[in-house]
Amino acid sequence: MVSSSITKLIDQAIIPAVALIVGKMTGLLAASALYDLSYRIEAGGFLNILPVIRFQDQQSYLVAESYSNLAMFIAAAAGTLLVIIRAHYFHQSHINPQVHAKLISLNMEKLTAPSYHLYHQALVWLTYLWLTVAFLAIYASMKVIFPQIAIIAFIVAANLSWVFALDIEKEVEISRSI
Amino acid sequence: MKPNHVFAAFANFALVIVFLLIVISPFFLAKNITKVAGVKTETPYLITSQIQKFPNVSFSQEGETYRFTYSKASLNQEYRGLLVLTNPTSESKEYKISRLSGYADVYFGEDSKTAASQIFLPAGSSVPISLFSGSLDQTLTVEFKINLK
Numbered sequence: 001m002v003s004s005s006i007t008k009l010i011d012q013a014i015i016p017a018v019a020l021i022v023g024k025m026t027g028l029l030a031a032s033a034l035y036d037l038s039y040r041i042e043a044g045g046f047l048n049i050l051p052v053i054r055f056q057d058q059q060s061y062l063v064a065e066s067y068s069n070l071a072m073f074i075a076a077a078a079g080t081l082l083v084i085i086r087a088h089y090f091h092q093s094h095i096n097p098q099v100h101a102k103l104i105s106l107n108m109e110k111l112t113a114p115s116y117h118l119y120h121q122a123l124v125w126l127t128y129l130w131l132t133v134a135f136l137a138i139y140a141s142m143k144v145i146f147p148q149i150a151i152i153a154f155i156v157a158a159n160l161s162w163v164f165a166l167d168i169e170k171e172v173e174i175s176r177s178i
Numbered sequence: 179m180k181p182n183h184v185f186a187a188f189a190n191f192a193l194v195i196v197f198l199l200i201v202i203s204p205f206f207l208a209k210n211i212t213k214v215a216g217v218k219t220e221t222p223y224l225i226t227s228q229i230q231k232f233p234n235v236s237f238s239q240e241g242e243t244y245r246f247t248y249s250k251a252s253l254n255q256e257y258r259g260l261l262v263l264t265n266p267t268s269e270s271k272e273y274k275i276s277r278l279s280g281y282a283d284v285y286f287g288e289d290s291k292t293a294a295s296q297i298f299l300p301a302g303s304s305v306p307i308s309l310f311s312g313s314l315d316q317t318l319t320v321e322f323k324i325n326l327k
Binding site for chain 1 (some may be wrong): 211
């Protein structure tokens, strides 16, 4: 009937979505506080649900947008990094036996995860990560954010994807050897 | 085809849509806040009032609606340069005056004979806004809006 993979993807997509929104909002408010930017929070955004944060001048807007989008990217990168660490060190298919024994003794076996769970999670986080990079690239081309942020984001995303690809290679080798 | 296959296809399609909506939502939110904040930083026009030169005219604004209330000394009367509209952006823009109520002409320029309700303004330039009334009433109100074309 209903594809379990799609259900799993939806299940895994909610936390990253919330993380990105929280990252963006926190970044916006933190940048405004740190750089003492003058702004107003008003009602009347999209469908009168979302707040509208209005900055007085273009420079304040540029600073706030740059750091809030950077915070959004950090949220996406941190989530992806956690999944990759889990896939590298706590993957049930190739976890180090000593580490596994230690986890069991510490009653932390829940940290280990099967490939099915990890790969769905990684797919979702990497999707968010690369969409964020695309988002930053578009904004950088529109000169709404500092271009360095988009460049750094691309390098980080490429490296995380490469590290994750190594884990997939390892998984493929294991399945071939069985 | 069995009915449950139709349902499965529909359900899977709906789930894919839900998944895409969840994925897109943070970017939509981020873009929406950006857009609104950005609009504020680039006002499409600036209005400067010259109303102090006209003792029989009052000017008010409610949201995007502008209002002149005036009393006339003669049947046909022209008030030249009541306001000045400036294009503060870095590109040329076309503006349009739309009268919402009242019996008077509000136009760009200072001559009722060449009254223009639309005008193309280069970046940083200004144009006066004038009013001509030929109505029989002595005290009148006219409401209008200024839009980007």
